[in-house]
Amino acid sequence: MAKPLGAWGEAESSSPLNELAAVLPPDILLTEPADMERFGRDWMGDYHTRPFAVARPRNAAGVSLVVRECHRLHIPLVPQGGLTGLVGGGVPTDGRELVLSLERMNKVRSIDVIDFAMVVEAGCVLEEAKRAADAAGCLLPISFGAQGSCRIGGNVATNAGGFNVLRYGMTRDLVLGLEVVLADGRIWNGLKVLRKDNRGYDLKQMFIGSEGTLGVITAAALKLFPKPVQVETAFIGLRTVEDAMALYAHMRHACSDLATAFELLMRAPVEVSLAADPTLVDPLSEPYPVYVLCELSCGGGIDLRGVLEAALTTTEDLVADAVVATSGEQASRLWRLRETMVERQGRGERYFRTDISLPISQIPAFVGQVTPLLAARVPSGDVMLYGHVGDGNLHLNVIPPTGIGAEAREALFHEAEATIFGVLDQFGGSISAEHGIGRLKRSAFLDRIDAVSLDLATRMKQALDPDGILSMGRILDL
CATH class of the missing domain: 3.30.465.10 (Uridine Diphospho-n-acetylenolpyruvylglucosamine Reductase; domain 3)
Incomplete structure (x- = not known):
């Protein structure tokens, strides 16, 4: 239930929040700090802020009412879903933004x-x-x-x-x-x-x-x-990133649109998964520098396993070793190798992560150039590289040493970003393949956007949100 609060937390009967509370149904608005706590913390722990208030409407008409009143009262707001974003887009500016949670609209x-x-x-x-x-x-x-x-x-x-x-x-x-x-x-x-x-x-x-x-x-x-009725999954060991990309080209030709996923994994993040989950075992008989996790899927009428095995049989010059899952449980364990590294690579602490993309053909050259630079410029950091390489998307992360101080951590982040983005710029890549810009990447984005694109984006924002109440400071400085 709403407690009388002023615009920025003071008790006063004429405050914008009290005016908002007078208009909204009583079960929509939250203002108690304990009730709002979970709406100010993202899942990675990078942000922990205090919402101005939280509104939880149940339908589009309720959202319309909240937004219309925020517009009238000049209360900035940020829409929020599951708070699983990685660039700070859904976390409210401390004490300044109303969180408009969509969690009740779940049908x-x-x-x-x-x-x-x-x-x-x-x-x-x-x-x-x-x-x-x-x-x-x-x-x-x-x-x-x-x-x-x-x-x-x-x-x-x-x-x-x-x-x-x-x-x-x-x-x-x-x-x-x-x-x-x-x-x-x-x-x-x-x-x-x-x-x-x-x-x-x-x-x-x-x-x-x-x-x-x-x-x-x-x-x-x-x-x-x-819905696919057949799914085949293979875990493949390779000697180089170049071999992985040559395998990708071969598999696209050999398997056509049957290919659902083609994930690139370096040895370091695979070791993170193996160490974190004792139920996982190394799928191959010996370690390799590079791996590919490949999945095919289709309906009936096709010998999908035969297609996959035939494609792999003709790549003996590229593939050092491979295993094809013989059951859904085995396939699930192979995918857990990929998923566990995301959760456990940071050792429970903040780390520098990227979400970049570049032309698929340029991935080997990019990796070959950026890896030694990171080793030289951030020698204390552990480099983790994996990604959805079939669409040119890499996650190149740098993990600080355990126990590093806050100032040293931020310095490492700064040097890692400058190094990775600097090389990425040479290849005409993107600093955000799938996570977005939010607040975290806004400066890097604005440093790289051309004048015409910035003008068009600014005009669009000003046309649709002239008073600047929606997600201020995300993507643009507006």
Whole structure:
């Protein structure tokens, strides 16, 4: 229940918060510090802030009411889903922003197996949406480690990527329509399931990847696909990154669109997973510098295992060793090697992480150039490299030594970023492949954006949010 508070925490009857509380239904607004605690902390522990207040509406009309009143009272707000983002986009500015949580808007509104489409509210947990699609005999292919906590609205707002981009594309490629509450509280209903609609501007694209800066996504219509009935998984040891990329090209030709995932893993992060989980074992008889985790999937009528084995048989000059999972449990253990490293690489402390992309053909040259530079410039840091290499997305992280002081940690982060992004710029890459910009990467983004692109982005923000109440300071300095 709302407690009378002033604009920035003082008790006064005419405060903006009291005015907001007078208009909203009594069960929507939270202002007690204990009630708001979980809305100010992201899952990686990088941010721990205090919301100005928290609003939790149950439907689009409720979101519209909150946004409209915040617009009238000049209260800045930040939309929030599962708080699983990695760039600080959903965490409120300390004491200054109202958190607009979509967690109560968690319904799957509809699934149509002929349209191969589902309509899902923004607060629906991704795993729940995937489970609903699966029960209907369909596949929602968005997939990554946080799927048990992240929410659909955040996936769309950040244009999330994941393991299956190689075959199905980014979240942007899966969105058929959106329902969005604009900065003045109006509801834009673009919630269509049409596959072909060429009537002028595709307005939904403005909001996909906008990180809550242009509007509040309240529901999404998403593409579904036939559920695969066959899945084959291989774990492959290689000698060099060059061999891994040559294998990628070969597998794309040999397996065509049957390839669902092609993950690159260096030995160091694999050792992190093995050390963290005693139930995991090294899949191959000896360690290799480079690994690939490859997955194929399809419906019936194809000898999928035969396709995979035939493709690997003709790569003896590239593949040092390989194992193909013989059961779903074995495949799950291979994927746990990939997923565990993400959770355990930081040893429970903050570390420098990147989410970069570059032309797939340039990955070996990039790795060959940046790795020795990191060894020279941040010699105390452990370098972890892995990624969704089938779409050019690498995660190149640097782990500080245990017990390092806060000042030394920040200095290491600064040097690691300057080194990695400096080399990345030479290859024409992106500093954010799938995590977005948020607050964490804003400076690096603004240092690199060209003047025309910045002007267009600024005009768009000013047109849709002229009073600057939505997610201020994310992506742009607005």
